[in-house]
Amino acid sequence: MTEKKKLKVATTSLAGCFGCHMSFLDIDERLFTLLEHIEFDRSPLTDIKHCSPDCDIGIIEGGLCNAENVHVLREFRKNCKILIAMGACAINGGLPAQRNHLPLTTILEEVYHTSPGLANGMIPNDPELPLPLNQVHPIHEVVKIDYFIPGCPPSGDAIWKVLTDLLAGKEPELGHGLMHYD
Amino acid sequence: MSHTFTLDGKVIPFTEGQTIIQAASAAGVFIPHLCYHPEFKAHGSCKLCTVKVNGRHTASCTMRAAPGMVVESETEEINAERRALTQMLFVEGNHFCPSCEKSGNCQLQATAYHLGMMSPHYDHFFPNRAVDASHPEVLLDFNRCILCSLCVRASRDVDGKNVFGLSGRGIKTHLIVNAKSGQLADTDFSLADKAAQVCPVGVILKKRRGFAVPIGERKYDQAPISQTADTTEGR
Numbered sequence: 001m002t003e004k005k006k007l008k009v010a011t012t013s014l015a016g017c018f019g020c021h022m023s024f025l026d027i028d029e030r031l032f033t034l035l036e037h038i039e040f041d042r043s044p045l046t047d048i049k050h051c052s053p054d055c056d057i058g059i060i061e062g063g064l065c066n067a068e069n070v071h072v073l074r075e076f077r078k079n080c081k082i083l084i085a086m087g088a089c090a091i092n093g094g095l096p097a098q099r100n101h102l103p104l105t106t107i108l109e110e111v112y113h114t115s116p117g118l119a120n121g122m123i124p125n126d127p128e129l130p131l132p133l134n135q136v137h138p139i140h141e142v143v144k145i146d147y148f149i150p151g152c153p154p155s156g157d158a159i160w161k162v163l164t165d166l167l168a169g170k171e172p173e174l175g176h177g178l179m180h181y182d
Numbered sequence: 183m184s185h186t187f188t189l190d191g192k193v194i195p196f197t198e199g200q201t202i203i204q205a206a207s208a209a210g211v212f213i214p215h216l217c218y219h220p221e222f223k224a225h226g227s228c229k230l231c232t233v234k235v236n237g238r239h240t241a242s243c244t245m246r247a248a249p250g251m252v253v254e255s256e257t258e259e260i261n262a263e264r265r266a267l268t269q270m271l272f273v274e275g276n277h278f279c280p281s282c283e284k285s286g287n288c289q290l291q292a293t294a295y296h297l298g299m300m301s302p303h304y305d306h307f308f309p310n311r312a313v314d315a316s317h318p319e320v321l322l323d324f325n326r327c328i329l330c331s332l333c334v335r336a337s338r339d340v341d342g343k344n345v346f347g348l349s350g351r352g353i354k355t356h357l358i359v360n361a362k363s364g365q366l367a368d369t370d371f372s373l374a375d376k377a378a379q380v381c382p383v384g385v386i387l388k389k390r391r392g393f394a395v396p397i398g399e400r401k402y403d404q405a406p407i408s409q410t411a412d413t414t415e416g417r
Contacts (some may be wrong), residue, residue, distance in 0.1 A: 088280055091301050093308075098278060101310035141305050148300040152280035176406045179295045181279035182286060182397050 004037075007056040010080060011043040015136060016062025018044070019153040020087035024059075026061065026156030034160075037167050051079035051181040057166065058083045060145075064091040064137045068130035077143040084162065085145045088152040090138065097127070097136040104134050123124045147172055151180045187251035189233075194247075202242035202253055203231050212294050212408040213255050214264055216271075216382055217330035218243040220298035222339065225331050228271075230264050230293065265297040274353075275302045277383075282382030283392050286400025290328060292407035293309065314359065316367035319389055326384045327357045333386060337377035345371045357385070 013021055021044060027034065042051045051058070058080030064070055077083055088094040099107055112121045139145060147170075149162050158178040165172040186193050194204035199226065203213050216226035224243040231242045234254040242255070254260060258349055272332060279285045282415075314322040329348060335356075337345040345366070349358045361368035371377070378386055397403075401410060 076386075085301065090279070092278070092306065094273070094278065095281065096274075097306075097308065098281075100306075100308035101276075135308060138302070138306065140301055140303070145301070148302065173298075176295065179298075181291055181294070182282075 005126040006037060006039045008041045008052060008054060009038045009043070009057045009059065010051045010076060011045065011059040012061065012072055012076065013044065014060060014062035014072060014090070014139070015065035016087060016089045016094075018061070018149075020061040020090075020159075021045075021158050023151075023153035024086075025159045028156070029159055033053050034163065038163075051075055051165045053079050054180070055080040056082065057163075059086050060084065060090050060139055061086045063089045063096060063139060064133060064142060066130040066132045070133075070142060072141055073143055082146045082166065083143065084147045084149060085139055086149045086159065087154055088150065091140070091148055091150055092138050093136045094152065097138075098120050100135045104132060108132075149174070152182055185247075187247055187249065187253055188258040189253045189290075190256050194253075196247040200247050201395075202233060202235070202245050202247050202251075205247045206255075207243070211255075213242050214296060215243060216289060216293060216328060217332065217378060219332055219335075222332065222335045222380075225335070228328070228330055229267055229349045232263065234260065241297050241362065248339065250399045261297055265294075265299050266303075267301055268294050268297055269301075269303045272299075272302045274309070275327060276308065282326065283387050284326070284381075285396075286397055286403045287401070288384060289382035289407065292402035292410075295402070296407050298401060311356075314364075314366050316365040317371065318367070319373045320366060320371070320378060321387045321389055322359070322366055323385055323387065324357060328383055329355055330382060332382065333357075333377045336380045337371070337375060340376040343370055343377070344376065345369045345375070345377060 011021065040046045041055050042048045058076040060073065060076060060083065064073065085091050089096060093100065108123050111124045112118060147162060149158055151158055155178065158174055161174060161178055162172040187194050188194065189211055192211065192213065194205050194209045195405040203218060206213050206249045207220065213229040213231050213233065215228065217225045218231055226241045226244040232239055233242045235245060237254050260274060277290070279291055285291060313324065331348055334348060338343065344360055347358050347360050347367060348355055350356050353383045358364065359366050359369060373388065
């Protein structure tokens, strides 16, 4: 009997804090079971820089706060059959989106010019720096997202439930106790 | 003629004058709702409690029960509509649960869990709304207001103070404080008021209470909203 092909899973953190990735690692020794069924492609865990064109599952943490985030998200959508939004920031912008009611110029002025101790500060303008977006956006506003795992962060158990449901070919379902927005 | 109707096939008794949601609640059957509160006159505005009566949509908080009605509530179709309404409430305001003191005790959040709302689906408005911290004991965070008008009704009908009001029309409707300055500190609002107890979301918050009960141990962390007593303050 031939061994079943492992699913390719890519992950990334956009405008997130890596808390969701930490929570992912909180599935603890179940990672070994998971690795019997999947292999990691592009991910902070592998340091692979770009998605293979045949990824099965892409997991996105964080929302979109700058142009690079949008490019990365589009690369994931293009290369992953299933895209999952993981955590509050990917789903509704989360903490970074709390800047959304302020004009970007005001924020940059305050951070780099007018805050105490920042005399003669300058707004960074190195061409290598991705440009900030006017507002932080949830990822479903830019590409189609197939599944969502809410939470700040979602628990390791919630992430495990969604992944194992998907591996079993089922619609992922979080019941009471695993479904949290906080 | 017997005083019963059926709700999703279950026979529900009622007394003359009861609305569908009152009779259902008395019979222990949960119908999702946000602006309805058993102690107040129905407002009929949030539409979460919409059911089908003999095939037609109606708000179960305003529709009187009648003998032989055939009422549908927990159907795929109606819950999809309720979910869409809930998603619209989420994107119209600024509902960031992780930083909200009401998280876990919030009826909007618990209702969204009940309806299996996995994402807000729509594009966010990210409105710019003020916070009123003028009152020594109570904080008002308008970012989370869903315009249920429970505080308006409580202050006007129970406290006899008329501290709150809904102003504007349509998408511009917003909650105001009835003071010349618009500040809560310039009203006779008090923490003992009924209006201080009824907010289903995190707008009217008692100061210095915050996270006294940790996230994860709160009302709707213990049991889903469909199994908890009706609309009582969860904090």
